[in-house]
Amino acid sequence: MTKDAILSSIRRGLRRGPLPADQRAMLDGRLATHPRHLIPARSRVPRPQQIALFVKNVEKEFGTVERVPDAAAVPAAIADYLAAQNLEPRFVLAPHPELRDLPWDTRPLLTFEARRAEATDTVSVQHAWAAVAETGTLIFPSDPTRPTTLNLLAETEIAVLRASALVGAYEEAWDRLRAERGGKEPSGGFMPRNIMFVTGPSRSADIEQTLELGAHGPRRLHVILVEDDPAAQIHVTDDPRPEAARTPVATPDGPPSPGI
Secondary structure, three states: HHHHHHHHHHHHHHOOOOHHHHHHHHHEEEEEEOOOOOOHHHOOOOOOHHHHOOOOHHHHHOOOEEEEHHHHHEEEHHHHHHHHHHOOEEEEEEEHHHHHOOOHHHOOOOOOEEEEOOOOOEEEEEEEEHHHHOOOOEEEEEEEEHHHHHHHHOOOOEEEEEEEEOOOOHHHHHHHHHHHHHHOOOOOOOOOEEEEEEEOOOOOOOOOOOOOEEEOOOOOEEEEEEEOOOOHEEEEEEEHOHHHHHOEEEOEEEEEEEOO
């Protein structure tokens, strides 16, 4: 069934015809200009605070985060996490170039296959396209190098995220997707087939209001955050203490001592 046939069927159900010209023009204009919705103030902070907000929100939703200095440290971080969870050093890997090119030979005990996930897989390592600080959400546009099944079938999901791919608000993620794909609405076809928004491990409280992890997806979500964005790293000048606490104070017996 074509799109026009589907829309015609919906109009018949609503007992109305095509939209009047003014309403149609308004909708076309909205699709073309991408007006932004409200953006929460909590995401309008400097980059180091955005990273901290993202980590806080992931942990609030029962996920875990490990920050590593560079991509070369990812295999060791995965090996250490699997050992800490008493899991076998075996997983299915997203066939993304950024993951396939990691120095896996530094951890020879790790074994993996780069493919889609299957029902028998217990651990998946996925490539996170982006993340949103305001809610601690990971974004996974469907792609042959980022199979959707890796977000659903394994009991434990490890997501590798570059700090430079983290944004403050959802609207910024949509801007980045449009810029990457170069498409234009309403018929440019820039959108991927599927986009998954993942906030913490899968959970449900539908049965007797008891929270159950892993209800319809992974019961563990671990994010390995690669510190590839210098602006997101905390420096000495980002000392959170009040100015008075950072100012050296004079002591009776010697030169000024640093604030405590």
